[in-house]
Amino acid sequence: MLRKVMTxxxxxxxxxxxxxMAAEDKKTVQEQKPVTPLQIDRTDYPxxxxxxxxxxxxxxxxVQARLKELGYDIEPNGVYSQSTSKxxxxxxxxxxxxxxxxxxxxxxxALMNGEANEPCIAENNKSKSDRLLIEIDVSKRRLVLYQxxxxxxxxxxxxxxxxxxxxxxxxxxxxKSLNWGNGFGTRWMGLNVPWGIFxxxxxxxxxxxxxxxxxxxxxxxxxxxxxxxxRVNEGTTVRIVENGKMFxxxxxxxxxxKKASGQRVVYVQSRLKELGLVFDRADGRFxxxxxxxxxxxxxxxxxxxxxxxxxxxxxxxxxxx
Numbered sequence: 001m002l003r004k005v006m007t008x009x010x011x012x013x014x015x016x017x018x019x020x021m022a023a024e025d026k027k028t029v030q031e032q033k034p035v036t037p038l039q040i041d042r043t044d045y046p047x048x049x050x051x052x053x054x055x056x057x058x059x060x061x062x063v064q065a066r067l068k069e070l071g072y073d074i075e076p077n078g079v080y081s082q083s084t085s086k087x088x089x090x091x092x093x094x095x096x097x098x099x100x101x102x103x104x105x106x107x108x109x110a111l112m113n114g115e116a117n118e119p120c121i122a123e124n125n126k127s128k129s130d131r132l133l134i135e136i137d138v139s140k141r142r143l144v145l146y147q148x149x150x151x152x153x154x155x156x157x158x159x160x161x162x163x164x165x166x167x168x169x170x171x172x173x174x175x176k177s178l179n180w181g182n183g184f185g186t187r188w189m190g191l192n193v194p195w196g197i198f199x200x201x202x203x204x205x206x207x208x209x210x211x212x213x214x215x216x217x218x219x220x221x222x223x224x225x226x227x228x229x230x231r232v233n234e235g236t237t238v239r240i241v242e243n244g245k246m247f248x249x250x251x252x253x254x255x256x257x258k259k260a261s262g263q264r265v266v267y268v269q270s271r272l273k274e275l276g277l278v279f280d281r282a283d284g285r286f287x288x289x290x291x292x293x294x295x296x297x298x299x300x301x302x303x304x305x306x307x308x309x310x311x312x313x314x315x316x317x318x319x320x321x
Contacts, residue, residue, distance in 0.1 A: 036053075037055065039056055042215055043216050044216075047102060048103035049085075056080070058183045062184065064084060066112065067091060073087070076181060088102075097110065113175075130147055132146070133147075134173075134200075136166070136218055136238065138212075139243045141210050141211065157218050157219060158212070158213045160216040164214070166217070167263055168266055169282050170240075170270075171237070171281075173191060173234050175234070176188070177190075180201070185219075185222045186225065186226055187226055193284065194283070196216065200228070200238070202220060246269075246282055247266070247268075247319065253311045254309075257286065257307065262284055271317050
């Protein structure tokens, strides 16, 4: 009897130890399994911060390239390492921002609106009276440069995927930069889109030209963007349309009022301009002029002049049925 009891105890201890060893082995395997780094290629002011493994992607490359352009000692590699975070802290301190090494929308805006130590804008010989316009039709994946209403050049481009569309609207070139490299190619021309960082740039993926492939930016062959770059200055208007229009046919009405911003504001502004209410440009910012234009339209069509885009106003403007 005693022998049976001892045998059972020994067998139980063996099984218990085996379970513990198996659990420890499983834990060791899990610990050794590599963790995939977070990939961030978006342009909608994504937050970048130090972590393990480090964040990677085109958004990181853009920050690093811009910091280098501004004179900081950094080489772009697309990895948000501790050394990159330290450089960001230096930039934050210099611009009166919280020096935590985290790239927020405020840091993005300060980075992209700042001045580089060296001028990077190529001058051209065109008279200031020449009216330059870039028009991009995302449905045709085509960029056309106009000078005084005459076509100067046409180029094939790649535009945003359906999940990250290129913003329709009337923008301006507000920044020009050279040789960011990687996915940004040899030239960058930034646009003043209020809800993210979008631009016309070169690419290291020439096979994508003519397709819907980007995260919202307009990609060109490096040879083409190098040809376009000296032809335009900061302040040049960039009109982005889809089949010639700046608002879709299947629009869903969303209440909009002063201080709103985004693609839906562009739709309203472009329709107001089509209806003869002329103001500056369809820039996605619902400011005083947009509010005033909406009020005028509402008065003319016997609606309450609130300056707010409601369903009745969308319907009166022919934007919904």
